[in-house]
Structure formats: structure tokens, C-alpha cells
Amino acid sequence: MREILIRGAAVVVTMDADRRELAGGDVLIRDGVVAGVGHGLSSSGEVLEAAGCVVTPGFVNTHHHLYQTLTRAVPGGQDALLFGWLKTLYPIWARMGPEEIRVSALVGLAELALTGCSLTSDHLYLFPNGARLDDTIDAAREIGLRFHATRGAMSIGESAGGLPPDSLVEREPAILEDCIRVIDAFHDRGEGAMVRVGVAPCSPFSVSRELMRDAALLARDKGVMLHTHLAENDEDIAYSLSQFGCRPGQYAEDLGWTGDDVWHAHCVKLDGAEIDLFARSRTGVAHCPCSNCRLGSGIAPVRAMRDAGVKVGLGVDGSASNDAGSLVGEARQAMLLQRVANGADAMSAREALEIATLGGARVLGRTDCGSLEPGKRADIAIWDVSGVEAAGAWDPVAALVLCGPARVRDLFVEGRQVVRAGQVATIDLPRVMENQNRLARRLMG
Numbered sequence: 001m002r003e004i005l006i007r008g009a010a011v012v013v014t015m016d017a018d019r020r021e022l023a024g025g026d027v028l029i030r031d032g033v034v035a036g037v038g039h040g041l042s043s044s045g046e047v048l049e050a051a052g053c054v055v056t057p058g059f060v061n062t063h064h065h066l067y068q069t070l071t072r073a074v075p076g077g078q079d080a081l082l083f084g085w086l087k088t089l090y091p092i093w094a095r096m097g098p099e100e101i102r103v104s105a106l107v108g109l110a111e112l113a114l115t116g117c118s119l120t121s122d123h124l125y126l127f128p129n130g131a132r133l134d135d136t137i138d139a140a141r142e143i144g145l146r147f148h149a150t151r152g153a154m155s156i157g158e159s160a161g162g163l164p165p166d167s168l169v170e171r172e173p174a175i176l177e178d179c180i181r182v183i184d185a186f187h188d189r190g191e192g193a194m195v196r197v198g199v200a201p202c203s204p205f206s207v208s209r210e211l212m213r214d215a216a217l218l219a220r221d222k223g224v225m226l227h228t229h230l231a232e233n234d235e236d237i238a239y240s241l242s243q244f245g246c247r248p249g250q251y252a253e254d255l256g257w258t259g260d261d262v263w264h265a266h267c268v269k270l271d272g273a274e275i276d277l278f279a280r281s282r283t284g285v286a287h288c289p290c291s292n293c294r295l296g297s298g299i300a301p302v303r304a305m306r307d308a309g310v311k312v313g314l315g316v317d318g319s320a321s322n323d324a325g326s327l328v329g330e331a332r333q334a335m336l337l338q339r340v341a342n343g344a345d346a347m348s349a350r351e352a353l354e355i356a357t358l359g360g361a362r363v364l365g366r367t368d369c370g371s372l373e374p375g376k377r378a379d380i381a382i383w384d385v386s387g388v389e390a391a392g393a394w395d396p397v398a399a400l401v402l403c404g405p406a407r408v409r410d411l412f413v414e415g416r417q418v419v420r421a422g423q424v425a426t427i428d429l430p431r432v433m434e435n436q437n438r439l440a441r442r443l444m445g
Contacts, residue, residue: 003045004029004378004415009055010385010396012037015358015371019350021397027055029378032192032415037372052386053409054396056353057372058118058379059327060360063227063265063286063315066108066122066136067093067101070440072323082233082295086163089320092443094167097129100439105139106432110424111325112316113145115406118379118413119361119369120145121286121315123227123265125152125202126168133182137195144418144426146193146379148364149186150200150227151179153215155207163205172211175201176218183222191368192377194414200227204251205239216256225365226257227286230264233297237269249274258283263363265315268292268300275301275308284311284363287355289333290324291317299337302355303346313360331356332401349401378415381408 005028012025014037028036028043068089071077076088105122112120122136133151140147156162157169179199187197199219201207212228219226231237231248240248249270252258258277263284270278278285287300305312314330316322331352338347361370368377385396389404411419418426 002031002415003035003043004412005041005043005045005047006050006055006380006382007041007047009050009053009382011054012372013054013056013353013397014373015057015354016373019354025055027372027380029380029412029415032378034372034374034376034378036374048410050382052384054383054385054400055372056116056381056383056400057357057370058381058411058413059116059331059356060313060364060366060370061112061117061120061316061327062263062284062313062360062363063288063317064108064112064120064122064325065124065318065320066105066139067096067124067126068318068320069104069108069111069325070096070100070436070443071320074320077320080295081235082297083163083235085295085321090165090168093126094128094165095443096131098131098135100443101131102135102139103432103435103439105136106143106427107436108319108325109140109143109145110427110429110432112327113143113411113418113424114408114422115326115328116381116383116408116411117327118146118381118411118418119148119364119366121148121150121198121227121364123150123152123200125154125200125206127170128168133197137186140195142427143424144413144416146369146413148196148198148225149182150198151182152200152202153207153211154202155211169206172208172214175211176214179215179218180222183224187222187224189223192414196224198225198227203229204244204248205236209244209255212255212257219261226262228257228264230267231269231274232266233268233295247271247274249277253277253281261365263311263313265317266292266297266300267305268298270301270305272304275305275310278305278310279308282311284313286315286363287312287334288315288317288330289337290330291321293333293337294321294323299341302334303338303342311359311363312355313363314356326406327356328400328406335401349398352401353397378412380412382410384409
């Protein structure tokens, strides 16, 4: 029986039902699970002092494209809207292969870990030159983050009126067959699962209605979740109206893409009726504020969603449209944008933290994560607020969102220390970054 005691934190933010915050609190980890939260806890195991630190649940990232860490700040896509940005990057992504997918995932996962993320989903929807979903799952296992891999797909290429080049699309029977393969090989339905698999056709403009419907039927037969992009910007709405004769929310509902087992990325342009639909059906939303700003997509109506009861989590989105992968940065941006749209009292720092932790866990269906309570998984972030970023802060909890720090001191996932003293402890990150830079140079030609 392995125990770790995190002792004497400035504040422990539990995110429990009462949203308790314990000054001078302790957290006891036993065999990968939170065994106790309180004061004066003791242990015969390892003791980690947390004076001057805020302890929170690990952050949860509900939307990413990890492979895109190889294509940050690409000149042709720096100032483009969504569709133009995609057309710039598709030919570059088509030159990737298994090594690029795996190494870029390691870099993206390390970046997430350093910003307090213990659980992340990933939406991989292109598989060039022999790449497979297995490559990202292998990376997540090596670094030690809890991982929801989604098997994405594109099936309608340019020759059939779609946006992606024909070289990046797959036959729909082959897509469904590989979804079955990766679910059977990797999906863990149990509590405390380190790997789960979802089904995730890329978007309404890159797959057929038939694939969307068949994917929903397959996912429910297998008992896994569904994920896609929806209502991201004005171009997205116009495409839905012209091609399907309805708004994205209606399209999703008609094809079985609403429910407690579904979450959609972005949803910037949902109208009031669609927000009500998502609330009634318990459909989740991955809010990606930095990417939405970067691509000029707009401000998602998160305040209206939350008030209606829609499940909302945060997503960093791909590093080609962010171009960073910081969950604490997304929490701050989410708060600021809702204030821009609705006033300075529209979202507090604590609500932003709740969306980053408990909110994301609910979106991904993880009742075992997202809060620090006995019996929950020991996914824990320790933030040192004694540094220059938070110097002078009166409220150390709000400081995490309002001023800093931007990186964790320590991160535990399933009780295993992934970040120690501000450094990734599970991989040789400098060596991985050398490989990443080598592969980026190769993609540049």
C-alpha cells in the first residue's frame, strides 16, 4: 500500500459539493486514490510539503489535436479564418507519419502536464502514411496522463465537394472497422481508467450524413462517447444551412448526436434554441476560447450555456490554432471573454477553475475525477503561489486565474508524480523536443 501525504497547503481547493477551500489543508493519497482531505492528516509514507501552494484537482482538457504541435505559427495560416487555415495546413499534415504523430503527442502532453492538466482528450482525424490512433495512446502511456483518445475521420475530399484533399480522406467502411479495432484494443470502461476511446468524425463538412449516423450507432453499441466539431464560426453555420437545410443543432439531433454521451467542440454560434436542446439532452461542450480568438470565430455563449445547465469544459484545441496548450491560460481567457461579452461580473475566477476541473470531468463522463474527495482518483495539481507572478495577491485561489503562476510545481495522476519541481518527471523532455524540432524542419522541406 503506497501512501503520499501532501501537507500544509496554503489552500486546498476541493471542488466538492460544498466547494470547500481548506486553508492549511492536507491531502492523503493511497494507491492512486484520494484517501483523505482535511487538517492534521498523517502517513507513514512519503510526505510532500505544500506550504505556500494552492492544491487543486488536476485540470481536464476536453478538446485537442495533439499532432498539431508540429505546425505552430505556420506563416500561411497565421491570419486566416477557419476554412482558409485548414486549406493551408492540410498539405503539410499529409506529409506526416507515425513518428510525427507520436512525438508531437509527447510534446503536447508534456505542455499540458506542466500547466496542471491530468486528463486530456485528443481528436485525431487524419492518419497519413500509416499513422494510427495507437501512436497517441502509446505517447500518453509513456508520459502518464489520463487519456481519452477519439478516433476521428474525414471521408469527403475535394473531388466530392469536401474541404480536405483526397489524400487525407478514408473509405467509410474502413473508418468504422478501425473504430471497432481501437475500441476493442484500448477502451477501459472501469473506474480509474487511464485510457478510454471515443468515436469522432471530424466535422459536418468533412464526412457524410451516413457516416455521422453510423458512427453514433456504433458508439452506442460499444458503449463509448461521441465527439465532433460543431457551430464553430459563421462559415460553419452557412455550410450547414446550404448543405443540410438546417442549423448545426438540428443536424446533430437528427443524426443522434445529442445526449449525455456526446460532447461537441467550440459551439461558438449556438443560438438559444440549440442551447436549450443541449441542456435538455445533457450534451456537453468543449469551450476553446484561445483558438476561437486566434481564428476570429467569436465568443462562445458560455454564460448562457452555464445558466441553462449545459455541461461545459475547457479545451486548448490544436496547437496550430492556439498556438499554445495551457489549460490555466484557457481558464483565464474563458473568464475574460465572458466579461467582455456580458460584464465584469459575468464569470469569477473560481467559476473558471470549476469549468477547468469538475466541468471538464463531467463533459467526459468521468465521475471519478474532477474533485478532491475520498474515493476520487488522485489527480492533483500543486501550484506554488509564492513566486513573482502572484506576489502581492490577497486571494491565492483567484490568483491562479487572475495573475499566475502559469505552471504547476507538482502534478499527480493516479497518484503517480508526472511533474516534479516544475519539470516533467516521466520522459526526457529535452530529447523529445530535439526530435520534435527535427521533424518540424523535415516538414518545412
